[in-house]
Amino acid sequence: MPEDRGQWSGKLGFILAATGSAIGLGNLWKFPYITYENNGGAFVLVYIAAILVVGIPIMMAEVLLGRKTQLSPVGAFQNLGKNKAGGQAWTAVGFLGVLAGFTILSYYSVVAGWTIHYAWLALTGRLVELSSDPQALQTYFGSEFLASGSSQVFYHVLFMGLTTAAVFFGVKRGIERVARILMPFLFLILVVLVIYSSTTEGFGEALTFLFRPDFGSLTTASVLEALGHAFFTLSLGMGAMLTYGSYMGRDISIPRAAVQISALDTLIALMACVIMFSIINSADIDVSKSSTILFTTIPTVFAKLPAASLFNAMFYILIGFAALTSTISLLEVVSSYAIDNLGWARHRATLTMGGAITIFGTLNALSLGASSRLSSINLIGRESTAGLFGTMDYLASNWYLPVGGLLIALFAGWIMNPRETRQELETGHGPLASFGIWHFLIRFVSPLAVGAIIVSVILGKEYN
Numbered sequence: 001m002p003e004d005r006g007q008w009s010g011k012l013g014f015i016l017a018a019t020g021s022a023i024g025l026g027n028l029w030k031f032p033y034i035t036y037e038n039n040g041g042a043f044v045l046v047y048i049a050a051i052l053v054v055g056i057p058i059m060m061a062e063v064l065l066g067r068k069t070q071l072s073p074v075g076a077f078q079n080l081g082k083n084k085a086g087g088q089a090w091t092a093v094g095f096l097g098v099l100a101g102f103t104i105l106s107y108y109s110v111v112a113g114w115t116i117h118y119a120w121l122a123l124t125g126r127l128v129e130l131s132s133d134p135q136a137l138q139t140y141f142g143s144e145f146l147a148s149g150s151s152q153v154f155y156h157v158l159f160m161g162l163t164t165a166a167v168f169f170g171v172k173r174g175i176e177r178v179a180r181i182l183m184p185f186l187f188l189i190l191v192v193l194v195i196y197s198s199t200t201e202g203f204g205e206a207l208t209f210l211f212r213p214d215f216g217s218l219t220t221a222s223v224l225e226a227l228g229h230a231f232f233t234l235s236l237g238m239g240a241m242l243t244y245g246s247y248m249g250r251d252i253s254i255p256r257a258a259v260q261i262s263a264l265d266t267l268i269a270l271m272a273c274v275i276m277f278s279i280i281n282s283a284d285i286d287v288s289k290s291s292t293i294l295f296t297t298i299p300t301v302f303a304k305l306p307a308a309s310l311f312n313a314m315f316y317i318l319i320g321f322a323a324l325t326s327t328i329s330l331l332e333v334v335s336s337y338a339i340d341n342l343g344w345a346r347h348r349a350t351l352t353m354g355g356a357i358t359i360f361g362t363l364n365a366l367s368l369g370a371s372s373r374l375s376s377i378n379l380i381g382r383e384s385t386a387g388l389f390g391t392m393d394y395l396a397s398n399w400y401l402p403v404g405g406l407l408i409a410l411f412a413g414w415i416m417n418p419r420e421t422r423q424e425l426e427t428g429h430g431p432l433a434s435f436g437i438w439h440f441l442i443r444f445v446s447p448l449a450v451g452a453i454i455v456s457v458i459l460g461k462e463y464n
């Protein structure tokens with residue numbers, strides 16, 4: 001028997017940790033950037049619809065599979081697949097999740113590391129200096145920072161160290177504790193920045209852009225992009241929520257938790273948009289379409305406003321915190337496989353897996369310098385970009401996550417007995433009037449929607 005797996009201290013612990021996993025670079029960086037590219041309003045509505053009909057049902061499915069088995073993905077599918085159609089073949093879904101966790105973490109932590117460097121640059125005043133000339137800032141980012149292998153490796157290793165340390169101390173004393181400290185902080189910084197942005201003249205324009213839909217500008221590509229993003233932002237498709245669900249007590253309502261986590265995640269993504277669009281509008285700056293806007297444009301904008309260094313630093317610390325609670329969940333999926341299935345002690349599992357990902361990620365970090373063309377950096381993007389970094393990102397977001405999500409939905413909707421799924425969803429909740437709606441969504445709507453993403457990838461229609 002593996003060692004005591006650990007459990008959240010209660011409902012709040014689970015919600016904070018899971019929300020921490022969900023809120024990350026996807027919310028603070030990718031969402032504002034794709035909302036900008038897709039013309040706001042209508043895209044935001046489609047995205048919210050995707051969260052409701054695809055995101056929440058799949059999150060409920062993942063959490064129920066985890067809590068039912070009290071195991072991480074590989075063990076959960078092994079256990080549940082046993083006497084069912086497909087049998088042990090379902091275990092592959094678990095392994096796909098472990099592979100996805102390994103892959104995503106190996107490049108996500110490189111970008112997460114950038115936030116430490118930029119917070120540091122802000123605090124020393126260097127960032128404001130650089131920002132006086134937008135071109136200088138671009139050059140610094142591309143030709144100096146990205147091109148410097150030693151910087152890339154240093155911050156990646158630092159970020160992996162923080163991540164590994166948190167996971168090392170276990171579910172309650174490590175993962176939950178970090179979330180309990182960082183999440184309120186993150187929320188506070190966001191509120192301060194939203195208030196700050198509401199005093200800028202671009203605020204009204206930002207709200208109009210975000211909340212006045214213009215359906216004429218909506219394309220199939222943007223619908224698919226909204227769908228794919230709903231998936232990534234809620235940490236779905238690789239068993240991260242499944243793993244977190246496996247540490248959850250039977251007194252907690254899964255449907256309620258899934259709704260709360262998704263609502264918080266969406267709220268924060270929208271707050272990030274309000275902040276960024278307000279300050280960008282106010283500064284009258286020509287925003288390049290580059291996805292590196294966070295590191296090459298935002299500081300220039302802050303520099304034109306009062307207390308630039310302070311708000312710049314706060315901004316990067318915010319993003320770093322959000323990223324850390326996400327990298328923790330990625331490492332936990334990989335480590336918990338070793339704990340549950342190989343019988344390793346947690347300390348051994350986290351140090352080994354954390355170490356292996358650090359080493360592999362170092363190659364990603366170095367590949368950035370080698371291909372340091374600004375345009376080639378398109379994290380979590382759809383196109384296969386240059387270098388190892390781009391390939392890892394391409395594989396994860398185009399293949400591992402959608403395929404994993406599709407299989408999870410099919411398993412929960414078609415392979416599991418409705419009596420079993422209903423019982424798990426009602427445990428800690430009471431009679432679930434909306435079970436029929438969930439069952440319909442997970443059987444038909446989610447697989448079709450996720451299937452559409454996969455088909456578009458196969459047909460080579462990049463939806464970015």
Ligand code: TRP
Nearest residue numbers: 022024025026027233235240326
């Ligand atoms: N959801 C996180 C974000 O928006 C990223 C993330 C963490 C993730 N864990 C995940 C994505 C698991 C997919 C699967 O940044």
